[in-house]
Amino acid sequence: MADNQDDRQPASGAGPIEGIRVLDLTRLAPGPYCTMLLADLGADVVVVGGGRSGLPIAEFSRGKRFISLDMKDAAGQVAFRHLAKGADVVVEGFRPGVAARLGAGYDELSALNPRLIYCSLTGYGQEGPLAQEAGHDINYLSLAGVLGAIGTADGPPVAPLNLLADFAGGSLLAAFGIVAALFERERSGQGQYIDSAMIDGCMSMMSMHFADWGSSVLPRRGKGLLTGNVPYYRTYECADGKYVSVGALEDAFFHALWTTLGFAEPLPDHMNEALWPEMERLFGETFLTRTRDEWAEVFHGVDACVAPVLAPDEVAGHPHTEARHGGFAKGGVPAAPLFSRTPARAHDGSSADDTEAVLAEAGMNEADVKAAVKSVAGAVKGLSWPPEIGNVPGPLGATLRDEVAEPSE
Numbered sequence: 001m002a003d004n005q006d007d008r009q010p011a012s013g014a015g016p017i018e019g020i021r022v023l024d025l026t027r028l029a030p031g032p033y034c035t036m037l038l039a040d041l042g043a044d045v046v047v048v049g050g051g052r053s054g055l056p057i058a059e060f061s062r063g064k065r066f067i068s069l070d071m072k073d074a075a076g077q078v079a080f081r082h083l084a085k086g087a088d089v090v091v092e093g094f095r096p097g098v099a100a101r102l103g104a105g106y107d108e109l110s111a112l113n114p115r116l117i118y119c120s121l122t123g124y125g126q127e128g129p130l131a132q133e134a135g136h137d138i139n140y141l142s143l144a145g146v147l148g149a150i151g152t153a154d155g156p157p158v159a160p161l162n163l164l165a166d167f168a169g170g171s172l173l174a175a176f177g178i179v180a181a182l183f184e185r186e187r188s189g190q191g192q193y194i195d196s197a198m199i200d201g202c203m204s205m206m207s208m209h210f211a212d213w214g215s216s217v218l219p220r221r222g223k224g225l226l227t228g229n230v231p232y233y234r235t236y237e238c239a240d241g242k243y244v245s246v247g248a249l250e251d252a253f254f255h256a257l258w259t260t261l262g263f264a265e266p267l268p269d270h271m272n273e274a275l276w277p278e279m280e281r282l283f284g285e286t287f288l289t290r291t292r293d294e295w296a297e298v299f300h301g302v303d304a305c306v307a308p309v310l311a312p313d314e315v316a317g318h319p320h321t322e323a324r325h326g327g328f329a330k331g332g333v334p335a336a337p338l339f340s341r342t343p344a345r346a347h348d349g350s351s352a353d354d355t356e357a358v359l360a361e362a363g364m365n366e367a368d369v370k371a372a373v374k375s376v377a378g379a380v381k382g383l384s385w386p387p388e389i390g391n392v393p394g395p396l397g398a399t400l401r402d403e404v405a406e407p408s409e
Contacts, residue, residue: 015042016342020182023048023083024064025071025104026093029162030170030198031121032060035091037175039063040335040344043089046358048080050376062332063347067355068376077103079372083362084109089117089178095134096126106193116191117181121174123165125197137162137198140169144202149209153222153229169201225249231280232257232270235309242292246283247305256304261286 020043024035032047039045040063047061050068069076081103084090090109092099099105099120106118123140124130130143138159141147146165151158174196181192209218218224228234232248248257254270263282268275287295292308299306315321316328325334335344355376359369 014342015040015344016339017179017182018042018342020044020088021086022046022089022091023080023087024091025099026091026121028093029057029060030166030174031091031093032057033167034119034121034171034174034178035064036060036062037171038089038178040346041179042342042344046083048083050076050355058349058351061351062349063345064349065354065358066351067358068353069355069372070376071102071104075368075371075374076376078368079359079364080104081109081112082359082364082368084116085112086362087113087116088182089119091119091121091174091178093121096120096122096131110191110193114190115185117178117185117194118191119174119178119181119194119196121170121196121198123170123198125200126195137165140165140198140202144169144199145206145210145213146202149206149213149218149221149227151221153220155222157221164205165198165202169205170196170198173201173204231276231283236284236287238287238290238292238295240291240293243309244287244292244295244299245307245309249305253303253305256302257306260299260302260304260306 017038020038022035022038022043022045024031024045024047026032026035035043035045035047045064047064047066048069048071049066050070069079071077071080084104090104090106092104094102100108106116106120109118110116120126122131123135124133138147141150141159141164142157144165147157147159150160174194177194177196181194185191212218212224214220216224218226221227223229225233232246232254235243235245237243246257248254248270251270255267258267259265261283268279270279290298295306296308310318321328324338328334332346332349335346337344355373356369359372360366364372
């Protein structure tokens with residue numbers, strides 16, 4: 001069997017959720033990544049922009065179509081409701097209550113389309129004292145107990161980019177919830193509302209670590225088996241200033257690490273904390289004798305859980321990445337996971353405005369289409385990164401911050 005996904009899948013294969021229509025009202029990171037995942041799985045994703053909202057980050061635009069509607073204008077609301085009648089999923093990321101004020105809330109749309117799956121993806125959820133508060137990934141990690149467990153014991157907590165709350169606890173769990181709701185709809189014939197909060201996703205992922213907190217496995221931040229504190233689960237600098245990662249927790253892996261580094265038996269008891277300082281010294285001095293890639297070659301095929309630490313621009317050239325995802329580039333990550341019959345696909349991205357075509361395809365009459373298009377103030381523009389929304393002065397800036405900006409961002 002060929003390693004490359006495109007080689008193992010029939011070119012004409014449909015994705016696992018082919019035929020599902022998704023209306024995407026989100027911006028910035030979590031919502032657009034969620035709907036990109038759905039597009040990779042075959043969904044027809046229509047991004048509703050226009051007015052003041054602009055377009056989402058370009059890297060999350062692949063496989064989607066873009067339309068321009070002013071959701072504060074009656075003609076734009078009429079057009080959106082028309083689209084919602086024939087949609088399977090709506091994803092929005094406004095502060096609680098904003099979508100309803102725009103005529104795009106769950107109660108109104110589900111009355112038009114009882115089979116509609118409606119997902120609100122926010123930072124703090126629809127209820128609770130923080131529901132209306134703005135936040136970023138780092139804030140959700142803070143309140144979920146994640147950030148308090150990451151970093152060195154003698155330093156501040158360290159945010160792992162915005163991977164955990166925005167993308168894992170947010171996008172991935174929202175996509176999971178949407179697909180689960182679509183599956184349930186096949187039995188009940190009914191849609192439902194999904195309140196997907198990033199803080200909830202982070203707490204769910206902390207299940208094992210909540211239980212371990214305060215124990216010898218994770219006594220406090222920077223201490224414990226998985227924090228980079230123990231000598232056989234951390235990174236080491238090599239002769240060229242680059243690093244390798246070591247994760248030899250289990251006996252067999254530690255044995256392979258010890259002997260491959262050239263140390264004589266008998267093996268030390270690697271769970272004996274009193275031996276860790278000397279073990280760390282030995283490992284550190286030894287890894288400094290060769291370059292990162294030389295050590296990668298030494299440990300290739302050895303079950304010692306040692307791997308080179310790659311920079312983002314090195315990933316595409318790694319042999320394992322090339323074998324599984326030939327042609328991968330930083331600007332276009334592979335579609336995942338891999339399916340044997342119904343392939344996920346990383347489609348090309350285009351932000352061309354398809355408003356008239358999409359509305360006509362949905363069965364709107366020509367007059368309503370023209371009214372909706374006319375109501376949009378100005379051309380659709382890309383959203384800058386980093387976001388500059390907080391620097392917009394005056395009433396427009398206040399409107400953007402209070403109503404258009406996602407509470408997650």
